[in-house]
Amino acid sequence: MSVLTALARAQAVASGRAQPIATVRHLHVHDHPLVLIPLAMAGEANAPLAALAGTDPAKPELLVVTQPRDRDERFRFADRLGQILVAYADSFTDQTEDVPVERGKDVRTRYADAPQLWVPNPAGVDFLRLFGRSTRFRTVDGEHPVPVSVPLLGRWLTFFANSAEVPGSSLLLTAVQALGLHWTTGQSGAEDAQLGVLLAWIEEGAEAARAVENGPVAGPATDPDFDNKVLAPLIERAAPELSEVLRSLLMPTWDRMWRTLNLLRRLPAGERVGRRWEGDKDAYTAFSQYVAEGGAPQPRRDGAVAAAARLQRLESAASRYAVQRAFDDPLVLAEYRLSGAAFAGTVTLAAPDRVDDSGKRPVLRPRIMVRTTEQVRVEPGTSLTSPTRPSQKARVVSVTRVDPAAGRPAPAAIPPSTEPDATPASASVTLTAAPVSSSASGVVEFDVLLELSGGMGRKLVAEPGSVPAVGERLIFTTLSEEFRRGGALPDPSETPWTHGGPPVYEESPA
Structure with a gap:
């Protein structure tokens, strides 16, 4: 748990109300999502009992398996669920x-668009993963x-x-995540996993959360008391009222799912949310076309090289997502400021027309001086980025502590670098400066x-x-959205037999 999140939790306890930890929405909320609430039979691995699904809050469709141990009933359930999901997924293929x-x-x-599926909690994702593996x-x-819709x-x-x-x-x-x-x-985090309470x-x-602590579960697991006292007798005698009992169990969660969507829609979307959704549209397009062309089902498990490549993609996506969230949201970026990976300050000096002519050809290399009251934990030579100018790199030339007692005024010119590898620059430099008052409060400052x-064009101006x-207020951080190329992976045929490659046979001596 981060420092700011811990502080927000303490404030939530004191006020009795949940506290915001984001100023923007960090995910895409579709205008027409498919909400799916799965329910499984207790004690049976991935045995579906019911599901409530639909794209209209007023018209959910209830799917029920009256005898979860009956194979034919399970596949009738899968057939109808497949018809709903496949029809929804295919509905986005008409516009490009x-x-x-x-x-x-x-x-x-x-x-031009992609489907979006919502479930109440991570356990629902695990249920869908297992159910997909058992049907594809x-x-x-x-x-x-089985019907065609089941493997689809x-x-x-x-x-x-x-x-x-x-x-x-x-x-x-x-919804809970x-x-x-x-x-x-x-x-606690475990209590937050219950959608109704959260x-x-x-x-x-x-107070309202305490009142719903013992309410209907959000699936996919059911409550043991409900299983023993209500569900088991209904299944044993094949009672016709089973469907209505399950509907009444799932409807409160159905209502909460749509309230969650409406709550999230009130938050403005982060600047980079749309960019990530474009990646989702690419993934959807590729898979939809692969299925339409008769591609084989996903393998039961990845090979060694495929698993390594997938892990590499997930690590890259995690790093990129963390940077994008920080650049979109000042509250998220504040965590990095507390840890020393970012600092905020005001530009006090600027040489926007500085040209470095020490190389084969002159290049534009402006310099700025930023004064900050935050602890700067970066070394000279570190490359920084500002969220307001993500395509521009800022290399740290020097960090100077300002003595608050001396209250020295701003220098008349940007000092030359004292680094051994510093490159000379053109003498023709226009300098703009702003007077800096001394720190009367005794706060330590850094230049x-x-x-x-x-990010400044291709010319020398x-x-x-x-x-x-x-006078511009900026934040600089070690975070960067710069693309990082992954490591090269071998061809599966070039791996040893322990990793899926061909076995090696030694020739016996003649």
Whole structure:
């Protein structure tokens, strides 16, 4: 738990109301999502009991397995669920859009939108993953045929479950994780896993949360008392009222799911949320076209090279998602300021037309001086980025502590670098400066000299507004959205037999 989150939890306890820990929404909320609330039979591995699904809050469809141990009933359930999910997924294939590639030299086509699936909690994602694995390899002919929609359901569920592992993806989302990303309560993380309690903390407060602690569960597991006292007798005598009992059990969660969506929609979307959704549309387009072309089901398990490549993609996505959240949200970025990975300050000096002519050709390298009252924990030579100018790099030239007792005025010129590898610059430099008053409160200040590169155009004169002006308030951080190329992986045929490659046979002596 971070420092700011711990503080927000303490404030939630004191006030009895959940506290916001984000100023923007960090995920995409679809205008027409598919909400799915699965319910499984207790004591049976991935035995579906019921599901409530639909895209209209007023018209949920209830699917029930009256005898969860009956194989035919399970596949009738899977058939209907497959019809709903596949029809929803296919409904986004009627409109396409052109996306420029290779810096506008070419275009590629993808679907203009993508589906979005919502479940109440992470356990619902695990249920869908297991149910997808148990259905995607079923055959539509042979000894035990199943409807065509069943293996299609399994492949789509596997696709959505795999996408849920990708940080920043919004194809499959859980309500409790989405709420926990933007609010914190005064209770434990285990208690936050109950959707009704978490939502009550946010909407009404702690008193309302206590009132719903023993309410209907959000699935996929059922309550043991409900299983023993209500469910078991109904299943044993095949009671016709079973459907209505399950509907009454699931409807409170159904209502809370849509209230969660409405609550999230009130938050403004972060600047980079749309960019991540474009990646989701790419993933959806690729998989949808793969299925339409008759591609094989996803393997039961990845090979060594495929697993390593997937892990590499997930690590890259996690790093990129953390940076994007920090750049979108000042509250998230504040965590990095507390840890010393970022600092905020005001530009006190600027040399926007400084040119470095020590190399084969002159290059534009402006310098600025930033004064900050925050502890600066970066060494000279460190590359920094400002969220307001993410394409521009700022190399730390020097960090100087300002003595508050001396109260020295701002220098008349940006001092030359004292680094051994410092490069000389053109003598023709226009300097702008602002007077800096001394710190009367005794707060320690730091002057950070930065050299800028990138994001200023291709000429020796910076484009207007590309160089921070004197008096501008900025945040600099070691975080960067810069693309990082992954490591090279071998071909599967070049790996040893222990990792899926061909076995090695030694020739016996003649």
